[in-house]
Amino acid sequence: MTDSTVQHNEDKRDVTFRVHRFNPQVDSKPYHDDYTIKIEKGITVLRALNYIKEHVDPSLTLRAFCQAGICGSCAMRINNMSKLACTTQVWDELDKAREPGVIKVDPLRNLPLIKDLVVEMDPLVGKMEHYSNWIDSKMPEEQWGKKEFLVSEEEFVKYDKATDCILCASCVSECTILRANREYVSPAVLLKSYRMNVDTRDASHDLRLAELVKDHGVWDCTHCYRCQESCVKHIPIMDAIHGIREDAIERRGVKDTSGARHAEAFMDDIARKGKLVEATLPIRTNGVGWTLKNLLPMAVKMVIKRRTPPPPPLVKASKGIEKFREEFREMSGHVAKDHEKKSGE
Amino acid sequence: MKRYAYYQSCINESMTREVDRSIQLWQHDLGIEMVKLHESTCCGGSNLDYVSPKHFALVNARNIAYAEKMGLDLVVSCNTCLMTIRSAKKKLDESPELKDEVNGILKQEGLEYRGTSEVRHLLWVLIEDVGLDAIRQKVKTPLGNMRIAPFYGCHILRPSSVLGKDNPLEPTSLDLLLGALGGSTIHYDHKNRCCGFHTLLVAEEESLNVAAEALKEAMDEHADCIVTPCPLCHTVLDGYQSKALRKNGLRGSIPVYHLSEVVGLALGYSERDLGIRRHIVTA
Numbered sequence: 186m187t188d189s190t191v192q193h194n195e196d197k198r199d200v201t202f203r204v205h206r207f208n209p210q211v212d213s214k215p216y217h218d219d220y221t222i223k224i225e226k227g228i229t230v231l232r233a234l235n236y237i238k239e240h241v242d243p244s245l246t247l248r249a250f251c252q253a254g255i256c257g258s259c260a261m262r263i264n265n266m267s268k269l270a271c272t273t274q275v276w277d278e279l280d281k282a283r284e285p286g287v288i289k290v291d292p293l294r295n296l297p298l299i300k301d302l303v304v305e306m307d308p309l310v311g312k313m314e315h316y317s318n319w320i321d322s323k324m325p326e327e328q329w330g331k332k333e334f335l336v337s338e339e340e341f342v343k344y345d346k347a348t349d350c351i352l353c354a355s356c357v358s359e360c361t362i363l364r365a366n367r368e369y370v371s372p373a374v375l376l377k378s379y380r381m382n383v384d385t386r387d388a389s390h391d392l393r394l395a396e397l398v399k400d401h402g403v404w405d406c407t408h409c410y411r412c413q414e415s416c417v418k419h420i421p422i423m424d425a426i427h428g429i430r431e432d433a434i435e436r437r438g439v440k441d442t443s444g445a446r447h448a449e450a451f452m453d454d455i456a457r458k459g460k461l462v463e464a465t466l467p468i469r470t471n472g473v474g475w476t477l478k479n480l481l482p483m484a485v486k487m488v489i490k491r492r493t494p495p496p497p498p499l500v501k502a503s504k505g506i507e508k509f510r511e512e513f514r515e516m517s518g519h520v521a522k523d524h525e526k527k528s529g530e
Numbered sequence: 531m532k533r534y535a536y537y538q539s540c541i542n543e544s545m546t547r548e549v550d551r552s553i554q555l556w557q558h559d560l561g562i563e564m565v566k567l568h569e570s571t572c573c574g575g576s577n578l579d580y581v582s583p584k585h586f587a588l589v590n591a592r593n594i595a596y597a598e599k600m601g602l603d604l605v606v607s608c609n610t611c612l613m614t615i616r617s618a619k620k621k622l623d624e625s626p627e628l629k630d631e632v633n634g635i636l637k638q639e640g641l642e643y644r645g646t647s648e649v650r651h652l653l654w655v656l657i658e659d660v661g662l663d664a665i666r667q668k669v670k671t672p673l674g675n676m677r678i679a680p681f682y683g684c685h686i687l688r689p690s691s692v693l694g695k696d697n698p699l700e701p702t703s704l705d706l707l708l709g710a711l712g713g714s715t716i717h718y719d720h721k722n723r724c725c726g727f728h729t730l731l732v733a734e735e736e737s738l739n740v741a742a743e744a745l746k747e748a749m750d751e752h753a754d755c756i757v758t759p760c761p762l763c764h765t766v767l768d769g770y771q772s773k774a775l776r777k778n779g780l781r782g783s784i785p786v787y788h789l790s791e792v793v794g795l796a797l798g799y800s801e802r803d804l805g806i807r808r809h810i811v812t813a
Contacts, residue, residue, distance in 0.1 A: 265719065266699055281700065283717075361724040365739035405733040407740070408576050409724035410688035414698055423689065427580035434581055444732045451577040455589060459571030461540040470731040479734060483769065483810075487545075490808050492769070494544035501543075504568040505639065509592070512635045516588045519631065523584070 257353030404444020459503030535597035548805025590618030672712020
């Protein structure tokens with residue numbers, strides 16, 4: 186048995202919390218304070234932080250409420266991963282600590298910092314508003330309160346998981362694109378938009394979708410799956426993002442965006458050759474002007490290094506392509522029937 | 531000689547041809563043989579799955595079915611192909627209706643998707659089948675003089691419900707392999723982060739910011755090079771490197787190697803033979 190295992194099996198031990206501190210009224214830049222306290226096995230990070238606030242340093246600022254993983258207030262980065270402090274065991278984090286016995290605690294990323302571990306949630310709320318993330322009832326107002334608006338089990342299943350979101354913003358904090366551009370819609374907002382868009386009672390679907398396909402919207406997601414991996418409620422957020430994209434492409438014909446053109450190029454190329462024709466992908470996505478402006482200098486370098494993708498006629502089709510094309514077409518028939526069935530419902 | 535059905539990724543047949551070229555050079559040295567699956571088609575590149583979920587299932591059931599017909603596991607050397615094909619496999623294995631529908635169509639080609647072949651990354655095969663000890667013994671020129679920043683890329687780690695091999699928060703597989711090749715790896719935050727590839731043509735500025743941040747951290751940590759198991763990450767980190775750094779007001783450069791190339795280097799092959807001179811950024 187190694188020393189660290191012996192330590193972890195003890196019921197009580199000294200643990201250091203390296204906590205992010207920043208008070209904009211007095212500090213010129215953020216720093217970390219170390220608080221070492223004796224911790225029993227079974228204690229959560231939130232309880233430890235509350236103990237520090239009550240007994241060691243009352244100036245430590247954090248946000249928490251339910252202490253049961255329901256309200257989402259206490260999301261923070263613990264050992265560099267966004268999660269809820271109230272459902273995170275100190276003992277589990279000790280196993281992940283980069284420095285033995287030290288747990289790092291930082292505020293969420295990608296949201297403005299207010300103080301220590303507290304971030305401003307207004308930008309997220311603002312985006313929820315911008316993308317109309319509420320149900321705009323299809324039922325005429327005069328019928329409100331007089332008639333039930335029923336949702337079938339089958340209809341509810343589509344967004345059941347999405348309703349588990351507690352808006353803790355862990356996914357927002359972990360989002361790759363939001364880190365690169367704060368204007369980006371963000372995963373939590375996309376999840377909520379999806380949830381509203383598939384709700385059969387909602388009347389704002391088209392309005393919402395039209396906004397979602399604009400710049401900084403659904404097409405800017407880079408498929409890194411960090412949101413899904415960090416979701417404290419294990420919601421398949423990428424399924425929701427893909428759901429919006431599928432909707433934009435197949436059902437509503439909202440295709441006039443570079444994201445949709447890019448995605449559809451994959452479908453076209455596979456149908457034709459079984460292979461992606463990479464040489465023309467930038468042009469098909471963004472047009473000739475954009476391609477010349479943005480990619481010409483790099484294309485020159487690539488030609489010199491013989492790295493350019495082959496021109497379309499030289500892209501060799503997969504072996505057995507004729508048969509494959511027939512199969513692909515047959516599946517297109519199945520999909521068309523599915524759509525007919527769906528629109529007939 | 532253990533054999534595998536080798537999936538031909540579109541990018542490795544066009545821009546990053548050095549990947550397949552280097553694997554071919556050293557595969558027999560390690561007692562493995564990658565049998566190219568010439569019938570395979572594009573996996574959909576993490577796009578077809580939402581453009582048309584059913585075509586996505588068909589295309590990848592067919593890709594896997596060819597490997598099954600040969601009685602071999604399907605091996606890929608692109609992270610996104612790995613994640614995409616595995617995610618199709620998961621959908622097919624979880625839905626008998628979808629499997630039946632797809633098999634009804636594949637029948638005309640004499641194919642059937644059964645779910646018997648695993649879909650694996652080359653990195654996993656090297657660690658699990660060849661073994662780190664066996665690799666260590668074959669090393670002729672250890673990578674010891676290099677301080678390496680391992681860049682795993684997203685789709686070999688996430689979603690873990692589909693990949694499930696390495697710890698997405700603290701991955702070790704690439705570090706272990708590079709260690710067996712005699713290299714020393716650095717710890718840095720970007721090792722499990724994103725390269726920005728999938729939005730290069732849709733949100734270029736954001737993608738370049740993402741790439742620049744990764745490159746900067748590797749350079750700040752004084753890494754001599756970056757090694758990645760994914761040709762898409764390589765394309766961004768190598769091909770777009772100068773553009774990404776310039777747009778973010780950063781200077782410097784850092785060579786980026788494919789996993790297959792550093793295996794080749796350690797086994798004694800030259801940069802020229804491995805195709806390393808085709809990179810945009812040269813050491």
